[in-house]
Amino acid sequence: MTPAQPAIAPSDRVRLRRKRERGSHDREVIDAILDEGLIAHLGVTDDEGHPVVTPTLHARVGDVVYLHGSAASRTLASLRSGGPACLTVSLIDGLVLARSAMHHSVNYRSVMLFGRSAPVTDPEEKLKALEAVVEHIIPGRWAAVRAPTENELRATAVLSMPIDQASAKVRSGQPVDDEDDYAIDTWAGVLPLALQPLAPQPDPRMPAARPLPSYVSCYRRPR
Amino acid sequence: MTPAQPAIAPSDRVRLRRKRERGSHDREVIDAILDEGLIAHLGVTDDEGHPVVTPTLHARVGDVVYLHGSAASRTLASLRSGGPACLTVSLIDGLVLARSAMHHSVNYRSVMLFGRSAPVTDPEEKLKALEAVVEHIIPGRWAAVRAPTENELRATAVLSMPIDQASAKVRSGQPVDDEDDYAIDTWAGVLPLALQPLAPQPDPRMPAARPLPSYVSCYRRPR
Numbered sequence: 001m002t003p004a005q006p007a008i009a010p011s012d013r014v015r016l017r018r019k020r021e022r023g024s025h026d027r028e029v030i031d032a033i034l035d036e037g038l039i040a041h042l043g044v045t046d047d048e049g050h051p052v053v054t055p056t057l058h059a060r061v062g063d064v065v066y067l068h069g070s071a072a073s074r075t076l077a078s079l080r081s082g083g084p085a086c087l088t089v090s091l092i093d094g095l096v097l098a099r100s101a102m103h104h105s106v107n108y109r110s111v112m113l114f115g116r117s118a119p120v121t122d123p124e125e126k127l128k129a130l131e132a133v134v135e136h137i138i139p140g141r142w143a144a145v146r147a148p149t150e151n152e153l154r155a156t157a158v159l160s161m162p163i164d165q166a167s168a169k170v171r172s173g174q175p176v177d178d179e180d181d182y183a184i185d186t187w188a189g190v191l192p193l194a195l196q197p198l199a200p201q202p203d204p205r206m207p208a209a210r211p212l213p214s215y216v217s218c219y220r221r222p223r
Numbered sequence: 224m225t226p227a228q229p230a231i232a233p234s235d236r237v238r239l240r241r242k243r244e245r246g247s248h249d250r251e252v253i254d255a256i257l258d259e260g261l262i263a264h265l266g267v268t269d270d271e272g273h274p275v276v277t278p279t280l281h282a283r284v285g286d287v288v289y290l291h292g293s294a295a296s297r298t299l300a301s302l303r304s305g306g307p308a309c310l311t312v313s314l315i316d317g318l319v320l321a322r323s324a325m326h327h328s329v330n331y332r333s334v335m336l337f338g339r340s341a342p343v344t345d346p347e348e349k350l351k352a353l354e355a356v357v358e359h360i361i362p363g364r365w366a367a368v369r370a371p372t373e374n375e376l377r378a379t380a381v382l383s384m385p386i387d388q389a390s391a392k393v394r395s396g397q398p399v400d401d402e403d404d405y406a407i408d409t410w411a412g413v414l415p416l417a418l419q420p421l422a423p424q425p426d427p428r429m430p431a432a433r434p435l436p437s438y439v440s441c442y443r444r445p446r
Contacts, residue, residue, distance in 0.1 A: 038315055038416075039329065041264035043274035051266035051274045055313040055333050090278040092261055092418065097439070100369040101357050102379065106262065110278050134324050144409045146323040156325065174426045182428055186367045187436050189425040193261075195315065198415040203397045206411050213410050216320070 024168040033111045033168055034060045036221045037089035038137065038195070042067065044078040044085050052078075058087065059132035064160040065113060066120070066129035071157045079117045079159050087113040087161060094192040098175035099184040107172050107190060114165040120158040129158045139222075140215035195221060247391040256334045256391055257283045259444050260312035261360065261418070265290065267301040267308050275301075281310065282355035287383040288336060289343070289352035294380045302340045302382050310336040310384060317415040321398035322407040328394060330413060336389040340382040352381045362445075363438035418444060 024030070034040075040058040043051055054075045059066050065087060069076045079085055093107040120126050127148065134142045148156070175188055197219045200212060247253070263281040266274055277298045282289050288310060292299045302308055316330040343349050353376075354365045371379070398411055420442045423435060 039313060039331070041266075041276050041278075041311055041313070043264075043266040043276035043309075045268050045272055045274050049268055049272055050307040050337070051268050051276075051309045053264050053266035053274075053276050053309045053311040053335065055264075055311060055331065057329065084273040086266075086274045086276045088264055088276040088278060090262060090264070094421075094424075095361055095442075097361065097364065098368065100371075100375075101353060101365065102371050102375045104357050104360060104364070104368070106280065106360065108262070108278065112276065114273070130324060134327050137327060137329065138318055138320065138414070141320065141327070142324065145321065145327070146404055146407055148323075148325050152323075152325045174424075174428075181369055184369055185433070187425070187433055187439065188429050189423055191361070191423050191439055191442055192421040193418050194421055195416050196419045198317075198417055200412055200414050201317075201397075202410070202412040205397075205405055210408070210410055216410060216414055219318075219414055 022169045022171050024170065025166070026168070027163070029168045029170070030111050030163065030166050031060060032223075033091060033109050034058070034065060034089055035136070036223055037091055037111075038221065040065075040087050040089045042075065042085060042087050044075055044083055046078065057133055057137065058089070059129070059136035060163070061129070061132045063163050065163060066132055066158060066160055067117065068130060068133055068156055068158045071155055073157065076157045076159065080119050080157065082116055084114070084116055085161065092193050093172065094190045096171075096175050096190055097188055099177045099181040099186055099188050103175055103177050105171060105175070107192075109168065109170045111166060111168050113161060113163060115161050117159040117161040120160050123153065126153055126156075126158045129160070130156070138215055138219065140213070144213065245392050245394050247393065248389070249391070250386070252391045252393070253334050253386065253389050254283060255446075256314060256332045257281070257288060257312055257386075258359070259446055260314055260334075261444065263288075263310050263312045265298065265308060265310050267298055267306055269301065280356055280360065281312070282352070282359035283386070284352070284355045286386050288386060289355055289381060289383055290340065291353060291356055291379055291381045294378055296380065299380045299382060303342050303380065305339055307337070307339055308384065315416055316395065317413045319394075319398050319413055320411055322400045322404040322409055322411050326398055326400050328398070330395050330415075332391065332393045334389055334391045336384060336386060338384050338388050340384040343381040343383050346376065349376055349379075349381045352383070353379070361438060361442065363436070367436065
């Protein structure tokens, strides 16, 4: 696969040190994981130097990732004051059943994005970022709902993190066992897992006859 | 629901500050999320005070969570030197489609566990911890595979984190819209999502006739 965008030059922080065969600085790989992952885990350091990891919704637009939250959130406050952050997005693809306990693993794809974030204050960019977050959750939805009011926008903090210190890690395929262990009489292989939609649950406060939009009935994460 | 175990007395770090209605310090709620979540996101602070968030496998046994990794891993090295950690486990339960953009949300359950971890050096506890990790991935598997050798145990670092500073957050149910917005003519409701197994992929290096164990064919996360 030829990357559509140049790979990112790794900084010291993000350089892959272990299991190099699973690592990538390729923007195409990184962007695909950021886009497919429904949520991110955002790490910040608190006043006492302790790490705090919060699940959060995100959206990528070009070369930045947008985050949002209540203007009163303490995690976002730490970011707005310019503290360093690590945003990690992980996708689980399957269980790897080896013949020995220690070679069991999980097939996964993950991105770690390091950097500092900047508050988005321009009202137009803020609105575009929130549109991106809604469209990240469920593409096609933004046009079908009431847009944010000025008051709602004021109560919401939006931050952007540039994608310039990022790496991806991918584990895929069958187990890799010690050669002697291939003789062991146990089932070995991969059990793929995927985040899948179940039957939609209409809000009881909605008229029953309202049709289900195709972006709900045909929902799947981009891949 | 009556909790089988007493709720944990919240420390300052872990006290729920926002959206209190979604928070819990109940050990039964916390344990269920730790057990169902296949992976955790482990946050540590590096030498420069920057947060690093890594996806990792974990397993709960009673009042501790075990983590493991290569003895050479830099994330585990930070933990072994006694640095503070935040382990977060998040489950995605569904998309919440509201009538206004800003009330869109995700139904989720998450746990944040704060603390310092201790290396597990006792060989028997180390083995029990690794058994717990394999059984966390796929219950029933440990008895079917080759146990770790002494060399494998030496090359693997195992750490334990006590569950004494933890909180859970849960968002469930239908969207909560502004009263005026309930008149908007758009589909509203929840699209449930679940991490589900697809068709198993047998390792081509295994004899084709080997039967599929029921712990693979009937796999589901505990709930």
